[in-house]
Amino acid sequence: MGTSLTSQKPVPDVDLTQKTVIVTGANTGIGYETAKTLAQLGAKVIVACRSEAKANEAIERMKKEHSEEKSDDKESKVKIKTDDLDVEFMILDLSSIASTMSFVEAxxxxxxxxxxxxxxxxxxxxxxxxxxxxxxxxxxxxYLSHFLLTLHLLPVLKASGGNAKIILVSSISYRGVSWHEENMQFMNEHPMSKYGSTKLYQIMEMFTLAERLEGSGIGVFSLHPGVVDTDIMKRENQQVSGSMKFLAGMLSSMRLARNSFHGALTTIHAAVNPQYDGKTALYLENSKPTSLKNPSATDKDKQEFLWKYSLECLKDYITEDTLKELTSQ
Known part of the structure; x- marks a missing residue:
């Protein structure tokens, strides 16, 4: 179900002052820890999620924790680069194409x-x-709304000075998914197959984006954060089976599941570790590049099928001008 809890590298000592970051789903779990850490490194961070109330609660918590950690070095897991966090909420509901496009324009x-x-x-x-x-x-x-979001933000990423990064947070669940061209959305399949397919698609997207963006100064990465004790397995608005909740709780109590901060470390390394500047198309586990275990992920014909299928799904929202950003340097 996940990689072992091997030791991970600490947060890189970098200064992100004058940098801008968007983190989707940043109000909880590894998204929260990613956003907070990058803000502590000096970045302006956009917390992109659908609930303003939950986002504002998360931002207040970040600022409270930051204040405590700033005054006590032992409490901090990062070499803090700023006195005050620059964190801002913007609404983004990924279950809505209209909301995704509104976020882009805003x-x-x-x-x-x-x-x-x-x-x-x-x-x-x-x-x-x-x-x-x-x-x-x-x-x-x-998958799909993130794909749309990424394509429409490419002009901004390209114009921002080189070494820009696109980070696609995948999951080890990609390993067990079969390829079904006749049912790309995995309708009427087991929930874990639905989830795993989207995580496989993110990895495949990494390769197709990286190839098309070669020479643009944008690096594209995907990763597995580890088995993380987060809200994704506990939310009341999701139909999580009792057995899965039990398993998540057991892994947490046995300390076989990472906390959210340690789960965020691989994302943080992909985003800011200087050793990945100028690199692209890397899949990471435990904060380091790792080979992929599902042959579909690296199959170029399947990658191209997914790419064309995704564009067809979004044909009313992606113009020729949008696609030109994938070829112009």
């Missing part, structure tokens, strides 16, 4: 650069549900 209207895009938000056990856009909900939230 962010562009701010005139900010964008140096790091962390596609972190996700759902599991969301039920046999279609979104208002007509897509299977795991497919849209975990």
């Amino acid at each position: 962010f562009k209207a701010k005139g900010l650069p964008l140096h790091i895009l962390v596609c972190n938000a996700g759902i599991i056990y969301g039920g046999e549900v279609k979104t208002t856009d007509g897509f299977e909900i795991h497919f849209q939230v975990n």
Whole structure:
């Protein structure tokens, strides 16, 4: 179910002052820890999620923890680069194409650069549900809306000075998924198959994006954060089986599941570790590059099929001008 709790590298000692970061699903779990840590390193961080109330609660908690850690070095897991966190909420509901496009326009209207895009938000056990856009909900939230978001933010990433990063937070669950061209959204399949397929698609997207963005100064990475004791397996609005909740609790009590901070470390390394500057198309586990275990992930024909299928799904929202950003340097 996950990698062992091997020791991980500490947070890199880098200064992100003047950098701008977007983290989707940053109000809880590894998204929260990612956003907080990058803000402590000096970045301006956009907390992109659907609930303003939960986002504001998370931001207040970040600032409280930051104040405590700043006054006591022993409490801090990062070499803090700022007195006050620059963290801002922006609404983003990935189950809605309209909300995703509104987020893009609102962010562009701010005139900010964008140096790091962390596609972190996700759902599991969301039920046999279609979104208002007509897509299977795991497919849209975990993969398709992030794909749309990324394509529309490419001009900003390109214009922001080199060494920009796109981070696609995947999962080891990609390993057990079979390829089904006749059922790409895994309708009427087991919930873990739905979830795993979206995580496989994120890895495949990494390769197709990296190839098309070669020479652009943008690095594309995907990763498995480890088995993490987060809210994704506990939310009341998700149909998580009793057995899965029991397993998550058991792993946590046996200390076989990472806490959210340690789960975020691999994301943080992909985003800011200087050793990955100029690199792309790397899949990471335990904060280091790792070989992939599912042959579908590296199959170029399958990657191209997914790419074309995704564009077809989003044909009303992706123009020729959008696609030109994938070829112009």
